[in-house]
Every structure is written in C-alpha cells, then in structure tokens.
Amino acid sequence: MTNIMLGGLPVVLHAGAPVLSEEPIGGESSVRLSGGALVSMTHWERMSGSISGNGWMPPGLDGLDYSQPLELRSTKVKSVSGTGLSYTLTSTPRPDVAPWGMALVGELWIDAACSVTDGVATLTAVPGASGYRVCWMPIYSVKAKRPSESQDNGTGSHSWSITWEET
Secondary structure, eight states: OOOOEETTEEOOGGGOOOEEEEEEEEEEEEEEOTTSOEEEEEEEEEEEEEEEEEESSOOSOTTSOTTSOEEEEOOOOEEEEESSSEEEOSSOBOTTSOOEEEEEETTEEEEEOEEEETTEEEEOOOTTEEEEEEEEOBEEEEEEOOOEEEEETTTTEEEEEEEEEEO
C-alpha cells in the first residue's frame, strides 16, 4: 500500500485511513471586454488541500519543521483522459509510483502501457479502445500547518487534520 508522506515521513494506516481533499487556488479573475465578452485571466495557479484521519495513534508528524516547505507525496489520484495516446500531466508524479495508463474497450477499462518523458505521458494503442486515461499520484512542495489533533480516551482513538498550500 502506498502511504501519504509529508516531510519524508509516512502517515501509517494505524493513524487512520486518510481523507484527502485538493482544490486549485490562484490568481484567476474574469473580466469583461469593451464589447461585453467575458474573458478569464489567470496569473498563477497552485493547489491547496487537507489531509485528515481518525485512528489508533496520532500521525507522528510533530517533529517536522512547519516553518519550511515540506515535500508532500499524495495518494490523491489525478487523471487526464481523451481519445489520443499522448497527454501532458498537470502536476509532477511521485517518483516512487509510476503513472499508469488505461484504455476503454467496450464498457471495461483495461491496462494500457504507459511511459512518461518530461511530463508527457504516452500510451500504447489498444485494439478496440474508444478512449484512454492516464493516472498518477502527485508530489508537491507545500507549506503545511502543524496538525490539529484530538484524542478520545473512551475509544482510544486519535483524530487529526493538516491543511497545506503548494509553494
């Protein structure tokens, strides 16, 4: 099983099955041109999110230096799809989990060979495929806040939550 890792430390399953969220943040705004057409302007975009869990032990991340950027190896699967065989990945894949490809044949998704070079994934054609998808788990450089934690002595469980923003 692939673990979420923050600052080089794995979040083990005994700390609770992680719940991950991600959302884009950025300098995007919509403006109207003189003729009334709506145009989006994006100056920058990054990701932010949270990771939480409820388990038998705390996540063990108290020793990290939260004043510095940390490496976050996420298990939140990202994907791009279409009918072609080449796709630009929208984030950097984890170095320890290779991106994987799938092909839609009839109503079933089956494995398709996938290779990645310089952020571009290339799939091998599958006979009868009507669509393709590339999936990966991303890695980010993030500023994270020290986890909020609680402990229930009645059940012996620990709850925790971490928020982060991509640097």
